[in-house]
Amino acid sequence: xxxxxxxxxxxxxxxxxxxxxxxxxxxxxxxxxALKKMSPEEIVEEVKISGLRGRGGAGFPTGMKxxxxxxxxxxxxxxxCNADESEPGTFKDRYxxxxxPHLLIEGMITxxxxxxxxxxxxxxxxxxxxxxxxxxxxxxEAKANGFLGKNILGSGYDLELRVVPGGGAYICGEETxxxxxxxxxxxxxxxxxxxPAVKGLWxxxxxxxxxxxxxxxxxxxxxxxxxxxxxxxxxxxxxxLISACGNLARPGVYEIEMGMTVxxxxxxxxxxxxxxxxxxLKACIPxxxxxxxxxxxxxxxxxxxxxxxxxxxxxxxxxxxxxxMLGSGGFIVFDEDQCIVxxxxxxxxxYAHESCGQCSPCRExxxxxxxxxxxxxxxxxxxxxxxxxxxxxxxxxxxxICPLGDAAAWPVAAAIRHFxxxxxxxxxxxxxxxxxxxxxxxxxxxx
Amino acid sequence: MIKVTIDxxxxxxxxxxxxxxxxxxxxxxxxxxxxCYYSKLPGTGGKCRxxxxxxxxxxxxxxxxxxxxxxxxxxxxxxxxxxxxxxxxRVHDNRGAVVEFLLINHPLDCPVCxxxxxxxLQDLGYTHGNATTRYEExxxxxxxxxxxxxxxxxxxRCILCYRCVEVANQLTNQRVHGVLNRGEHAEISTYIEHAIxxxxxxxxxxxxxxxxxxxxxxxxxxRVWFLKPMEATCACTKCxxxxxxxxFGKEIYRVTARKDKYGEVENIGDKTAWxxxxxxxxxxxxxxxxxxxxRVIDRHSVISQGKYETNIEPTIKKLx
Numbered sequence: 192x193x194x195x196x197x198x199x200x201x202x203x204x205x206x207x208x209x210x211x212x213x214x215x216x217x218x219x220x221x222x223x224x225a226l227k228k229m230s231p232e233e234i235v236e237e238v239k240i241s242g243l244r245g246r247g248g249a250g251f252p253t254g255m256k257x258x259x260x261x262x263x264x265x266x267x268x269x270x271x272c273n274a275d276e277s278e279p280g281t282f283k284d285r286y287x288x289x290x291x292p293h294l295l296i297e298g299m300i301t302x303x304x305x306x307x308x309x310x311x312x313x314x315x316x317x318x319x320x321x322x323x324x325x326x327x328x329x330x331x332e333a334k335a336n337g338f339l340g341k342n343i344l345g346s347g348y349d350l351e352l353r354v355v356p357g358g359g360a361y362i363c364g365e366e367t368x369x370x371x372x373x374x375x376x377x378x379x380x381x382x383x384x385x386x387p388a389v390k391g392l393w394x395x396x397x398x399x400x401x402x403x404x405x406x407x408x409x410x411x412x413x414x415x416x417x418x419x420x421x422x423x424x425x426x427x428x429x430x431x432l433i434s435a436c437g438n439l440a441r442p443g444v445y446e447i448e449m450g451m452t453v454x455x456x457x458x459x460x461x462x463x464x465x466x467x468x469x470x471x472l473k474a475c476i477p478x479x480x481x482x483x484x485x486x487x488x489x490x491x492x493x494x495x496x497x498x499x500x501x502x503x504x505x506x507x508x509x510x511x512x513x514x515x516m517l518g519s520g521g522f523i524v525f526d527e528d529q530c531i532v533x534x535x536x537x538x539x540x541x542y543a544h545e546s547c548g549q550c551s552p553c554r555e556x557x558x559x560x561x562x563x564x565x566x567x568x569x570x571x572x573x574x575x576x577x578x579x580x581x582x583x584x585x586x587x588x589x590x591x592i593c594p595l596g597d598a599a600a601w602p603v604a605a606a607i608r609h610f611x612x613x614x615x616x617x618x619x620x621x622x623x624x625x626x627x628x629x630x631x632x633x634x635x636x637x638x
Numbered sequence: 639m640i641k642v643t644i645d646x647x648x649x650x651x652x653x654x655x656x657x658x659x660x661x662x663x664x665x666x667x668x669x670x671x672x673x674c675y676y677s678k679l680p681g682t683g684g685k686c687r688x689x690x691x692x693x694x695x696x697x698x699x700x701x702x703x704x705x706x707x708x709x710x711x712x713x714x715x716x717x718x719x720x721x722x723x724x725x726x727x728r729v730h731d732n733r734g735a736v737v738e739f740l741l742i743n744h745p746l747d748c749p750v751c752x753x754x755x756x757x758x759l760q761d762l763g764y765t766h767g768n769a770t771t772r773y774e775e776x777x778x779x780x781x782x783x784x785x786x787x788x789x790x791x792x793x794x795r796c797i798l799c800y801r802c803v804e805v806a807n808q809l810t811n812q813r814v815h816g817v818l819n820r821g822e823h824a825e826i827s828t829y830i831e832h833a834i835x836x837x838x839x840x841x842x843x844x845x846x847x848x849x850x851x852x853x854x855x856x857x858x859x860x861r862v863w864f865l866k867p868m869e870a871t872c873a874c875t876k877c878x879x880x881x882x883x884x885x886f887g888k889e890i891y892r893v894t895a896r897k898d899k900y901g902e903v904e905n906i907g908d909k910t911a912w913x914x915x916x917x918x919x920x921x922x923x924x925x926x927x928x929x930x931x932x933r934v935i936d937r938h939s940v941i942s943q944g945k946y947e948t949n950i951e952p953t954i955k956k957l958x
Binding site: 360362377382384543544545546547548549550551552554555556557558559562563566579586589590591592 | 683684685686687688690705706707709712713714732735736738739740742743772773774775778797798800816817819820821822823824
């Protein structure tokens with residue numbers, strides 16, 4: 192399969208992070224084209240035609256999100272780029288921003304112009320402080336070359352771009368919590384409605400987009416939405432960055448065309464080259480820690496026996512009973528030696544730690560699940576606990592303010608659904624379960 | 639005006655009204671319980687999830703049902719909306735789950751808690767709670783702290799409704815307390831045990847739905863249902879001066895603002911009758927008050943049991 196690259200095409204060019212080399216390799220063409228030849232409405236229309244879907248995890252059509260933006264007179268509008276990438280297993284945005292900072296800035300300028308924003312923000316995770324410096328340097332370069340600031344390229348359009356670091360909370364990746372944090376408040380998700388498109392940052396209409404979505408606007412404006420829509424399959428158009436990790440022979444960030452088979456992605460020579468150390472595939476989480484886990488027999492084939500493809504539709508084929516989600520593209524692979532209970536506990540611990548504590552089901556439920564899983568994992572559980580876990584995550588799901596509650600419940604629900612025997616084995620073989628996990632517990636014991 | 643149907647009862651409300659307020663307009667059993675929403679404090683609500691309701695039809699224009707249960711306090715009603723509260727088993731189950739979540743870390747110390755008898759969580763426990771707990775782990779505990787010279791904070795009992803935070807935001811000119819940490823470890827506290835020193839801080843006690851914030855001048859003095867609530871006024875320059883005195887004989891045990899049947903401070907005219915700390919904590923002398931008469935406690939919990947107003951009429955009927 193001839194795989195086209197739209198975002199990472201020039202990533203191997205030496206010095207691509209500097210303005211001059213990026214520009215020499217065709218950078219900032221989209222800004223010139225947009226500002227000189229296109230109206231903001233035309234760009235929104237192109238993005239709609241492209242079928243681009245939000246790359247942060249939810250997969251909401253970006254063009255539609257943009258067209259929902261309220262445009263009252265005399266009120267500023269904002270574009271905020273969500274660079275608070277903190278989902279376990281996802282590291283595509285970090286790679287993109289680190290290697291190609293100008294691609295994001297180019298996308299921000301074009302998108303801000305399309306939305307009529309004169310002040311835009313990149314909200315970056317606090318731990319990515321070194322990337323903040325990379326981005327600020329790139330912004331200074333872009334400004335010095337007339338692509339930012341007043342009257343960009345003589346078009347009369349003004350744009351200020353700021354990079355704002357967060358404190359490193361996972362919850363601030365939720366768009367309304369991100370806005371609260373950006374306003375300088377505690378990062379609690381807001382109650383919706385009103386949605387950010389109507390009342391967002393400082394009460395003004397705001398669009399929040401993922402780094403990859405904004406970067407994808409560049410090829411869409413350069414080559415047209417129709418060309419972008421030709422890549423991919425069905426409603427999953429274009430290319431997607433997949434951050435593959437876990438027990439793979441060659442983990443890393445790959446740009447793939449939507450619609451590639453999962454089998455090729457895992458075993459293909461151009462991609463992950465199979466499972467590391469000649470082991471066998473046990474399970475796979477295809478979209479970051481918050482999506483359901485798939486057992487080995489559902490990874491490459493759907494329940495109906497069709498090839499599973501890397502697309503929004505194919506990965507969610509079969510619903511939660513036998514499918515998962517593309518999510519943010521954090522592709523985590525487990526080999527036969529990995530313990531699913533331990534992994535589930537690890538995720539539950541993460542969500543309990545990252546819950547903001549605002550609404551009761553998530554605050555209490557995530558902590559409860561963590562404790563029950565801790566007990567199971569350490570050989571103190573009983574069969575009743577497995578049913579209790581199922582019950583708890585059913586009561587969290589859908590009853591919370593923001594999707595973090597769902598994200599905490601789904602992995603636990605799916606792990607029990609597909610690997611119940613393993614949970615039961617932990618109950619019936621507490622001592623062996625301890626030995627088989629060479630994790631933190633044993634390190635503490637031997638130290 | 640828009641028409642909303644809640645539990646098969648139709649009500650007409652102004653556009654933009656929340657489902658909860660529409661239900662309150664009907665009154666009675668169709669009103670969902672609310673632990674965090676406080677109609678007098680804009681910005682509260684949506685957090686505790688006890689007011690979840692099922693929307694069977696979104697509106698007349700788009701009659702599709704909403705897939706998830708929605709928080710009735712923060713979801714605006716729309717014309718032709720059909721809402722199910724007590725008629726929905728799903729609502730009952732999920733509300734029960736929320737109550738279970740609220741109770742797993744809540745100490746069951748009602749016998750020594752000053753809020754007992756007028757506690758929203760206790761009421762919810764009666765209606766939706768389980769007889770036993772499934773929580774085997776150790777409960778989260780905190781040491782009680784003095785959050786002001788007259789207010790005690792028992793963080794163990796707190797359900798993080800954020801009402802007291804909004805009181806400080808909206809009634810006082812500077813908030814010095816808030817929520818620290820996150821998730822399970824979130825707690826209400828002042829910045830490094832800084833004391834809250836403000837004339838209206840006592841209203842935090844009135845808005846607290848549980849016994850997390852209690853009045854140090856009243857703590858452990860009496861159970862609330864042994865006291866006679868009397869309406870009284872005084873000429874206060876700082877606040878409305880309209881209060882309820884909780885008396886035993888001629889002694890005033892505590893002073894609170896006048897609360898309605900939802901436990902919210904009443905409006906007098908178009909202003910909410912918040913009271914100042916001087917009225918609440920200092921004026922325990924009957925001579926300082928102009929007593930109007932007995933206060934009807936229009937609530938369903940033990941506090942209103944055996945009280946004159948509610949029982950007079952049936953008793954008279956029985957006698958005659």
